[in-house]
Amino acid sequence: MKDIVFDFGGVLVDWNPRYLYRKIFATSEEMEWFLAQVCTGEWNARQDAGRPFAQAVAELQEKYPKYATQIADYYARWDEMLGGEIKGTHAIVDELKARGYKLYGLTNWSAESFPLAQQRYPVLQQMDGIVVSGQEKLIKPDPEIYKRLLERFALRAENCIFTDDNVTNCAAARTLGFDSIAFENAEQLRAQLQQRGVL
Known part of the structure; x- marks a missing residue:
């Protein structure tokens, strides 16, 4: 899976x-x-x-x-x-969780402000593990932050589907072996996940 x-x-x-x-x-x-x-x-x-x-x-x-x-x-x-949550993506997270997928976060975010966002948005609390750039003092698209995610949670890049709205970050993930989706909107992400048989 x-x-x-x-x-x-x-x-x-x-x-x-x-x-x-x-x-x-x-x-x-x-x-x-x-x-x-x-x-x-x-x-x-x-x-x-x-x-x-x-x-x-x-x-x-x-x-x-x-x-x-x-x-x-x-x-x-x-x-x-x-602002609020991005329209439609919380529903995708809920469906993935219901299907038994493990979900992870890899975010460029200040260590000082991230706890406030995590408290405010329940969708962030559904992750099984999170790597925050400000805590690691590494930032996407540096390959080392992707490697830290893999090592910390014992993941394999070739088994991961990664989505980011920054195409440079997606390209960096792809070079490490991730299946990478450049996020545009929830409908497009859903379609991409359906193509992969995930949803």
Whole structure:
């Protein structure tokens, strides 16, 4: 029986900093500039890789003092970036569990904020094991974080189906022997799992 490995953000959970910053900035133009130039995806990824929030905020506030408050809000109000669950994927998780599949999480997520998400979303509590990048200080698509998942839970890559909304992460998994699905939406994932005889 296959083991199913899920990415979380963009697959099971809807996370988007715009949910917060639409409340903070008067115009979408300023918000988009701020997210592209100040609190960037690359900056956030370093927290996903293990950098502490306090250090990240302090360094950025020194560089952009005009936006000190808005930078602090990135983590002080982090929970306001969480939307709901991705439509339809919780039902897939429920069906897989009912069929007896083992389910695992491999997520790029800060160690400091992940416990809040895990508490908020019951779907994350259904995993049989989770590897969080911020806890490991490794981040997808580094092959080592995939290997850590395999070693920790005694899995074989060739027996795993991995889904992630990031095609680079999917490609990295594929090079290690995972069967990899680039997630688009729940209907597409369901169809892919049905093709594989899983659902």
